[in-house]
Amino acid sequence: MKQFLSFIKKEFYHVFRDKKTLLMLFGLPIIEIVLFGFALTNEIKNSKIVVCDYSQDEASQLLTQKIESNYNFTVEKNLLSHNEIENSFKQGDIKLAIVFPSNFQQSLFHENIAQIQIIADASDPNTAYTLTNYMKQIILDYQRSILPKGAIPMQIQSEMKMLYNPELKASINFVPGVMALILTLICVMMTSVSIVREKELGTMEILLVSPSNPIMIIIAKAIPYLVVSIINLIIILLLSVFLLDMPIHGSIILLFAESILLIITALSLGLLISNSTANQQSAMLISLMGMLLPTMMFTGFMFPIENMPIPLQVISNLVPAKWYYTIVKSIMVQGLGFAAIWKETLVLIGMTVFLLTVSIKKFKIRLS
Amino acid sequence: MNNIVIQTNGLTKKFGDFTAVNEITFDVQAGEIFGFLGANGAGKTTAMRMLCGLSQPTSGKATIAGCDIYTQTEKIKKNIGYMSQKFSLYEDLTVIENIRFFAGIYGLSDIEIKEKSNILLHKLGLETSKKKLVGSLPLGWKQKLAFSVAVIHEPSIVFLDEPTGGVDPITRRQFWDLIYEASDNGITVFVTTHYMDEAEYCSRLSMMVDGEIKALNSPTNLKDQFHADSMDEVFYELARGAKRKAD
Amino acid sequence: MKDVVLQNIVKTYGTDESCAVDNVSFSVEKGELFGLIGPDGAGKTSIFRMLTTLLLPNSGSAQVCGYDIVKDYTSIRNIVGYMPGKFSLYQDLTIEENLSFFATIFNTTIKENYNLIRDIYEQIEPFKDRRAGNLSGGMKQKLALCCALIHKPEVLFLDEPTTGVDAVSRKEFWEMLARLKKEGITILVSTPYMDEASLCENIALIQSGKILDINTPSGIISSYPNQLYAVKATHMSRLLHDLQSFTNTNSCFSFGEFHHISLQEDSEKQIQTLHSYLQQAKHTNIQIQAIVPSIEDCFIERMRNE
Numbered sequence: 001m002k003q004f005l006s007f008i009k010k011e012f013y014h015v016f017r018d019k020k021t022l023l024m025l026f027g028l029p030i031i032e033i034v035l036f037g038f039a040l041t042n043e044i045k046n047s048k049i050v051v052c053d054y055s056q057d058e059a060s061q062l063l064t065q066k067i068e069s070n071y072n073f074t075v076e077k078n079l080l081s082h083n084e085i086e087n088s089f090k091q092g093d094i095k096l097a098i099v100f101p102s103n104f105q106q107s108l109f110h111e112n113i114a115q116i117q118i119i120a121d122a123s124d125p126n127t128a129y130t131l132t133n134y135m136k137q138i139i140l141d142y143q144r145s146i147l148p149k150g151a152i153p154m155q156i157q158s159e160m161k162m163l164y165n166p167e168l169k170a171s172i173n174f175v176p177g178v179m180a181l182i183l184t185l186i187c188v189m190m191t192s193v194s195i196v197r198e199k200e201l202g203t204m205e206i207l208l209v210s211p212s213n214p215i216m217i218i219i220a221k222a223i224p225y226l227v228v229s230i231i232n233l234i235i236i237l238l239l240s241v242f243l244l245d246m247p248i249h250g251s252i253i254l255l256f257a258e259s260i261l262l263i264i265t266a267l268s269l270g271l272l273i274s275n276s277t278a279n280q281q282s283a284m285l286i287s288l289m290g291m292l293l294p295t296m297m298f299t300g301f302m303f304p305i306e307n308m309p310i311p312l313q314v315i316s317n318l319v320p321a322k323w324y325y326t327i328v329k330s331i332m333v334q335g336l337g338f339a340a341i342w343k344e345t346l347v348l349i350g351m352t353v354f355l356l357t358v359s360i361k362k363f364k365i366r367l368s
Numbered sequence: 369m370n371n372i373v374i375q376t377n378g379l380t381k382k383f384g385d386f387t388a389v390n391e392i393t394f395d396v397q398a399g400e401i402f403g404f405l406g407a408n409g410a411g412k413t414t415a416m417r418m419l420c421g422l423s424q425p426t427s428g429k430a431t432i433a434g435c436d437i438y439t440q441t442e443k444i445k446k447n448i449g450y451m452s453q454k455f456s457l458y459e460d461l462t463v464i465e466n467i468r469f470f471a472g473i474y475g476l477s478d479i480e481i482k483e484k485s486n487i488l489l490h491k492l493g494l495e496t497s498k499k500k501l502v503g504s505l506p507l508g509w510k511q512k513l514a515f516s517v518a519v520i521h522e523p524s525i526v527f528l529d530e531p532t533g534g535v536d537p538i539t540r541r542q543f544w545d546l547i548y549e550a551s552d553n554g555i556t557v558f559v560t561t562h563y564m565d566e567a568e569y570c571s572r573l574s575m576m577v578d579g580e581i582k583a584l585n586s587p588t589n590l591k592d593q594f595h596a597d598s599m600d601e602v603f604y605e606l607a608r609g610a611k612r613k614a615d
Numbered sequence: 616m617k618d619v620v621l622q623n624i625v626k627t628y629g630t631d632e633s634c635a636v637d638n639v640s641f642s643v644e645k646g647e648l649f650g651l652i653g654p655d656g657a658g659k660t661s662i663f664r665m666l667t668t669l670l671l672p673n674s675g676s677a678q679v680c681g682y683d684i685v686k687d688y689t690s691i692r693n694i695v696g697y698m699p700g701k702f703s704l705y706q707d708l709t710i711e712e713n714l715s716f717f718a719t720i721f722n723t724t725i726k727e728n729y730n731l732i733r734d735i736y737e738q739i740e741p742f743k744d745r746r747a748g749n750l751s752g753g754m755k756q757k758l759a760l761c762c763a764l765i766h767k768p769e770v771l772f773l774d775e776p777t778t779g780v781d782a783v784s785r786k787e788f789w790e791m792l793a794r795l796k797k798e799g800i801t802i803l804v805s806t807p808y809m810d811e812a813s814l815c816e817n818i819a820l821i822q823s824g825k826i827l828d829i830n831t832p833s834g835i836i837s838s839y840p841n842q843l844y845a846v847k848a849t850h851m852s853r854l855l856h857d858l859q860s861f862t863n864t865n866s867c868f869s870f871g872e873f874h875h876i877s878l879q880e881d882s883e884k885q886i887q888t889l890h891s892y893l894q895q896a897k898h899t900n901i902q903i904q905a906i907v908p909s910i911e912d913c914f915i916e917r918m919r920n921e
Contacts, residue, residue, distance in 0.1 A: 507656050536654035536918065538918055541869055569869065
């Protein structure tokens with residue numbers, strides 16, 4: 001045990017004396033979250049819109065109120081005619097225009113179908129899509145609220161065709177994505193690099209020619225990065241709650257438990273990489289190429305997996321971060337409990353056991 | 369024929385409040401084999417870097433092949449060759465590729481490169497191995513090849529940093545044959561070594577201790593001066609008094 | 616009792632047909648200071664790595680303290696000390712942190728075996744809070760030795776401990792080894808410096824994976840086949856050429872301020888012939904004297920015969 005503690009102490013010295021790497025370890029997640037936070041939320045929050053209401057009835061006014069009460073939208077102006085819309089856009093600031101046709105309420109309640117036109121400034125397509133999606137959500141909510149029990153469903157048709165664009169459904173998707181990315185990247189890269197560094201230095205030779213157990217060496221290596229990752233996790237969560245106003249709906253303990261599971265998966269993967277590389281550069285390169293790209297591509301927070309060709313969808317199942325991403329989204333956004341994510345958790349556990357077994361089996365007790 | 373190729377006057381290099389090289393003054397004549405000796409951390413490497421134009425001195429003067437080491441570093445680099453135990457050639461290039469590459473960066477023309485590389489390969493007996501990777505050659509051959517490449521552009525001075533470390537005794541002597549040959553051709557050789565028998569092969573030796581040159585003379589005169597039978601004793605006598613321990 | 620025994624050890628790497636270690640056998644007595652002398656690439660490191668259980672031999676067998684290097688590797692790892700060729704301590708840890716780390720992983724403390732390392736450690740103790748990366752070559756080497764000794768190993772393997780180290784530090788290092796030997800530790804040391812051979816009790820000369828000779832240093836010297844002469848004149852490089860082209864020359868190599876020459880046919884008369892040959896070649900201040908060969912002379916001789 002004393003041996004083990006001494007190992008861990010040594011690993012902490014390594015981590016905390018390498019100031020540049022340390023800065024990167026903690027700087028990266030902060031920068032990503034903050035950048036995104038400002039880039040996206042400020043863009044979307046308090047977006048100014050205009051409303052052109054030809055109907056001027058109870059239903060259209062209620063919906064307008066509902067829109068206005070949403071923190072994403074501020075109704076700038078009520079326009080009298082369609083023709084003013086383009087002018088408003090040209091003057092800038094306006095992100096969306098909503099047009100209620102005349103007889104909106106009547107169509108809705110009598111014909112069970114009504115139309116709304118949403119016009120977006122698509123010069124910034126991402127924002128446009130996000131906002132129209134929000135708008136659609138509000139309209140749907142309204143639709144539900146006015147639906148009497150047992151009645152025939154009424155429909156409000158938004159005239160704009162909604163492009164399927166889940167990556168920008170909400171900025172909250174980004175936080176789980178960053179969590180998955182950062183945790184995988186740090187753990188895989190740092191573990192592999194730190195083990196390979198010992199090989200390069202020649203200290204691995206001495207460690208091997210000592211009574212210390214190789215498994216102990218490995219676990220001791222992993223612990224500082226586990227700690228660093230958990231600190232990172234806390235930073236990300238704090239930033240997302242306080243800076244991005246994204247509350248955690250589910251259990252925090254469950255969230256941490258699942259995160260630690262992912263960290264262990266990533267550490268095992270890092271170990272596997274370190275077994276088959278001889279120098280720090282290649283360890284770094286393999287970790288970056290092998291982790292960064294697949295994690296960004298196949299996790300689902302940047303590119304929708306559902307839109308990918310089937311072979312890629314199959315491949316995406318091999319990426320641990322994908323499962324973690326689903327888990328985190330369920331916990332953080334939907335506030336679901338373990339019952340909803342046990343399948344994904346099981347997949348992650350399976351991956352961890354597999355990777356850990358292979359990498360410990362492959363760990364060389366001798367020089368190659 | 370007193371043709372001075374290296375001249376330093378009070379050359380000093382400080383790192384913060386640490387004086388790595390402290391006012392060294394010496395001359396090296398053309399064609400000399402100048403041994404630059406000293407204990408680990410005595411300041412040899414720092415001094416050598418300044419002379420090669422890789423590091424700016426803190427104070428003092430020096431000219432290398434007539435060029436000032438403050439202002440004409442680019443010109444110096446054209447006039448010197450450099451070889452060290454640590455870096456010499458690219459292991460993953462073949463013999464001939466290495467020769468072409470290094471001859472190329474010194475601006476030799478294609479015809480010159482072809483001519484010189486043939487002479488060089490013939491001299492080293494490497495004609496049949498010219499397409500082998502340098503990494504696959506025995507250490508001794510690598511070092512001989514590295515030296516020949518370092519002088520391929522006929523520099524006026526060649527700097528050798530522990531060129532024979534770990535080389536077998538026969539190859540080590542063959543290596544010195546190459547040094548003699550270069551010296552006979554008028555190339556000044558500036559060499560560091562840990563082998564004291566090699567110190568004897570030098571025309572003159574300087575002994576650096578704690579950043580200063582404590583002795584400078586021919587091997588025979590140094591032994592007389594310190595009443596020693598071998599260079600080992602001279603070195604031991606001088607370096608034993610060293611106070612500095614850091615590199 | 617023999618602490619280290621090697622029988623017909625062969626090691627090749629990858630598809631390379633040439634052997635890094637070619638059928639090597641030798642043994643080292645308990646408490647002996649044994650030197651493996653040869654240039655880089657001779658196979659010294661491979662032999663050490665096999666004995667420290669870091670590499671598996673292709674064939675042959677070896678034991679350290681009676682334990683087999685393949686089967687009983689865990690037992691061997693408990694009782695040997697190993698200092699690899701490269702400086703292999705943690706550059707970002709201080710002297711003290713390095714030492715106590717290595718003490719702990721060997722299940723011991725600095726205190727427990729302090730008397731063993733005291734002489735060495737006292738020299739670096741004033742700098743114990745300095746990081747290993749900021750130490751001079753000689754100090755790094757002392758620290759590495761302390762770390763290899765901290766668990767009081769029965770056999771100590773030192774792979775090229777003096778490479779790149781200046782003559783003074785080398786001398787100090789060998790003095791330290793002589794003191795350790797008195798503690799009863801078996802020491803195997805490898806070095807490319809032939810002059811260090813005389814400080815060992817037994818040496819093996821090794822070149823291209825093959826053992827050229829194993830003997831005591833004086834045994835190796837006395838088995839030198841010829842009488843050796845040191846020759847000196849004013850113009851040494853011309854002298855070397857002339858000596859090499861002398862018809863009766865067997866071998867001729869420069870050695871510091873002299874050239875060492877052995878003759879095919881050796882007699883008082885032949886020496887006189889050599890002298891007059893050199894005079895005819897207009898050499899001045901000619902000195903010829905009979906000398907006892909050094910280990911390096913013997914090494915060169917063995918290499919020539921391979």
